[in-house]
Amino acid sequence: QHKSDNEIMKLLNESKKLQKQKELALQQELQQLKESYSQNVLDTCSRIIFEIADKYQLDISLSKSAIQKLTQYNWSTDKLEKLIENAVTIAMAGNMDQNTKIEIQDVDIITESINKKHKTTIEHSDKILRTKVFLDRYEQAALMAIRDELPLTGNNIGKYCSPPVSPAAISDSLKNHRKTIIHLLQENPNQWKTIRSKFRPVKNILASTADKKKAS
Structure with missing residues (x-):
């Protein structure tokens, strides 16, 4: 046992x-x-x-x-x-x-449903991001056009963009993002020097902003 x-x-x-x-x-x-x-x-x-x-x-x-x-x-x-x-x-x-x-x-990283405040922040920041992207693209295209001794027209800027874009598309981008462009140009005076000083559509945006400030 x-x-x-x-x-x-x-x-x-x-x-x-x-x-x-x-x-x-x-x-x-x-x-x-x-x-x-x-x-x-x-x-x-x-x-x-x-x-x-x-x-x-x-x-x-x-x-x-x-x-x-x-x-x-x-x-x-x-x-x-x-x-x-x-x-x-x-x-x-x-x-x-x-x-x-x-x-x-x-x-x-918001894992729950995004509330209205966060959604607004995201949309605003996304617009800034997209605006920076095409400003960088236009600046690069402008430098390439100058290198090839071409005038900074919408047609030439668009041709040197990657991928190429039409002058009408450039005009639409500048028009639809006007406020964001002004904000970025004012907040970053050392960026996009070529298009802000030599590309007429962007110069016009800055000029109109300056005129409004003088008028007020």
Whole structure:
């Protein structure tokens, strides 16, 4: 009987040991799955950030807190894209120096429904971002036209844009973004020097602003 009890205890101990091993293996498997998922999320985030950075000519990175927040939940790719796009525009809104280097913080990532205030901020910052993009494009095109000894007309500016745009498209952009252009030109006096001084449509925008100030 004593021997039988010892055998039973031995079996129980082995069973407990085996159970612990199974639990440990399961925990390791779950951890590996979690790490694998986190890596997949980070890979997706990196791709999205690269595309946005390339599109707007920005240097975008994620802070540690932002990474933790993004890898915390099971986001779809579409949701991740929306979260990061919104985070970039929110971060841009707080970028008072108009710096092209942006680090997304966890507070920039709004996981709940975007309220009206945040939505307004995002829309405003997005417009600034888009305006900066085409001002940079026109400035680069103007420099290329000058290099080739061509006058700075809408046709020549459009021809040197990448991709090329029509003079009408340039006029529409300047008209639709007039207020944002004025804001950017006033806030960044050392940027877009060529088009602000030599491209007539932009010069006219600045001149009309100066006239309004004098009149008031």
